[in-house]
Amino acid sequence: MAEFDYDLFVIGGGSGGVRAARTAAATGARVALAEDYRLGGTCVIRGCVPKKIMVFASGYPDLVAEADAYGWDAQIGDFDWKRFRAKLHAELDRLEGVYRNLLNTSGVAIYETRARLQDAHHVALATGEVKSAAHILVATGGHPVRPGLENAEFGLVSNDLFLLEDLPSNILIIGGGYIACEFACILNGLGVDVTQYYRGEQILRGFDDEARDMIADRMRERGIDLQTNMNISEMDLAEKRGMSDGSSHGHDGRAVTLDDNPMSSTVADAAKPLWVKDTEGREHRFDHVLFATGRAPSTADMGLEDAGVSLGKKGEIVVDAYSQSSVPSIYAIGDVTDRLALTPVAIREAMAFVKTVFRGEKSPVDHELVPSAIFTQPEFGTIGLTEQEGFERGGVEIYRTSFTPMKKSFAGGSGKTMMKLVVDSETRVVLGCHIVAEDAGEMIQLAGIAVKAGLTKEQFDATCAVHPTSAEELVTMSSPVRKG
Numbered sequence: 340m341a342e343f344d345y346d347l348f349v350i351g352g353g354s355g356g357v358r359a360a361r362t363a364a365a366t367g368a369r370v371a372l373a374e375d376y377r378l379g380g381t382c383v384i385r386g387c388v389p390k391k392i393m394v395f396a397s398g399y400p401d402l403v404a405e406a407d408a409y410g411w412d413a414q415i416g417d418f419d420w421k422r423f424r425a426k427l428h429a430e431l432d433r434l435e436g437v438y439r440n441l442l443n444t445s446g447v448a449i450y451e452t453r454a455r456l457q458d459a460h461h462v463a464l465a466t467g468e469v470k471s472a473a474h475i476l477v478a479t480g481g482h483p484v485r486p487g488l489e490n491a492e493f494g495l496v497s498n499d500l501f502l503l504e505d506l507p508s509n510i511l512i513i514g515g516g517y518i519a520c521e522f523a524c525i526l527n528g529l530g531v532d533v534t535q536y537y538r539g540e541q542i543l544r545g546f547d548d549e550a551r552d553m554i555a556d557r558m559r560e561r562g563i564d565l566q567t568n569m570n571i572s573e574m575d576l577a578e579k580r581g582m583s584d585g586s587s588h589g590h591d592g593r594a595v596t597l598d599d600n601p602m603s604s605t606v607a608d609a610a611k612p613l614w615v616k617d618t619e620g621r622e623h624r625f626d627h628v629l630f631a632t633g634r635a636p637s638t639a640d641m642g643l644e645d646a647g648v649s650l651g652k653k654g655e656i657v658v659d660a661y662s663q664s665s666v667p668s669i670y671a672i673g674d675v676t677d678r679l680a681l682t683p684v685a686i687r688e689a690m691a692f693v694k695t696v697f698r699g700e701k702s703p704v705d706h707e708l709v710p711s712a713i714f715t716q717p718e719f720g721t722i723g724l725t726e727q728e729g730f731e732r733g734g735v736e737i738y739r740t741s742f743t744p745m746k747k748s749f750a751g752g753s754g755k756t757m758m759k760l761v762v763d764s765e766t767r768v769v770l771g772c773h774i775v776a777e778d779a780g781e782m783i784q785l786a787g788i789a790v791k792a793g794l795t796k797e798q799f800d801a802t803c804a805v806h807p808t809s810a811e812e813l814v815t816m817s818s819p820v821r822k823g
């Protein structure tokens with residue numbers, strides 16, 4: 340009889356956990372996975388996938404306006420959120436089914452309940468069962484955090500947006516990171532009056548400065564009231580502050596489906612209009628406040644400390660290059676480790692874990708030069724050193740172009756594109772690439788291959804341009820605009 344019930348017990352059924360479970364099972368390992376909400380995790384259920392579908396939905400007013408400029412008699416009507424939402428959730432149900440099937444056909448035992456570590460080899464399920472495993476993989480992901488502000492629980496977090504009963508007529512978004520900027524653009528595109536407060540000088544801290552400025556300008560041009568050096572200082576229910584029927588932005592009834600979804604707001608009052616004081620002392624009334632103020636690893640009440648697993652400052656599981664925690668039989672991957680909170684990174688960590696533990700090939704995870712895209716309008720694709728990081732490092736040349744793409748130019752709209760390469764002046768290796776453009780996410784995936792491969796500027800330029808495209812500019816920038 341086997342010493343343990345399973346060779347691997349995975350806690351968390353998101354992108355990382357599911358990939359690890361089924362690829363480990365493919366090696367012949369006996370694998371179980373526990374998930375207490377829905378299979379698919381943040382990416383599929385309340386993150387990348389529904390967000391991207393909302394990005395598509397929000398882009399149609401622009402497309403129709405453009406169609407008109409191209410000679411079509413095109414007009415856009417009203418957006419029916421309820422019709423869209425029903426279809427969105429049907430799609431998420433379908434995708435959850437795909438994940439379930441993948442696990443079932445791989446022979447992974449699924450426990451649809453909460454799991455907690457008991458010790459280095461035991462997992463206690465909320466059903467009362469205890470399962471033993473040679474290896475335990477924690478892939479519980481992360482969750483949005485609200486700032487420590489009184490009444491912050493009245494505000495929404497990104498999870499709630501997909502569950503809104505009605506689209507608000509206006510919203511205040513707090514934050515200037517990926518989620519804040521993406522949802523500012525999405526909601527603006529869907530017709531919501533968006534105000535965004537960012538506490539610093541410029542949104543998207545840490546990214547290329549020129550790209551940040553360009554995206555901020557474009558967001559403002561689109562009608563987003565983006566205010567920098569601004570934050571929320573107090574909030575309360577509007578009705579308590581005598582603002583209940585103020586500027587008529589309010590709506591009746593509950594805006595958030597407060598079902599048994601542990602990921603959504605738990606406060607019924609989150610549906611009511613809010614009174615907000617900003618850091619300059621001005622008072623406002625908003626239908627909703629969205630806190631896009633960062634995410635934290637989901638490690639609370641998991642029994643990790645009791646099992647001897649070391650946690651870092653943000654509560655993340657501290658792991659080595661092989662995703663192994665301080666307890667040799669316990670591994671962790673994905674957002675719970677607070678390395679790079681991106682789905683494809685979690686998937687790579689899952690594959691490297693399986694290779695290391697179940698295929699006997701020690702495989703560290705490579706977190707260098709990871710491309711990513713921010714789905715603002717326009718999109719922003721980025722990899723490697725920013726111009727500022729290049730100058731700090733020294734010995735770089737900046738190649739950069741900005742132009743209005745043919746499609747936009749013909750339509751007569753604004754819509755400048757920016758492409759930038761940060762190049763090592765000696766070795767000529769391209770150290771960074773930054774693209775602000777329609778479909779920049781698609782472009783950076785391909786340009787990212789060249790940057791990851793360590794190609795030089797001359798090797799970029801040796802590739803013939805594909806004409807007429809926007810991306811051809813990536814291989815035709817002849818002289819540097821700045822050196823440092």
Ligand code: NDP
Nearest residue numbers: 486514515516517518519539544631632633634680712713
């Ligand atoms: P980010 O860390 O990117 O942004 C958080 C924002 O909130 C920052 O602008 C931060 O300001 C601000 N903030 C933090 N605390 C406060 C506060 N108390 N008051 C006011 N503002 C505050 O987090 P996100 O939640 O946007 O995204 C989390 C991660 O998820 C990303 O880092 C990314 O890895 C991933 N993600 C990736 C996406 C993609 O690939 N397209 C899409 C969405 C998420 P400051 O800059 O001053 O710290």
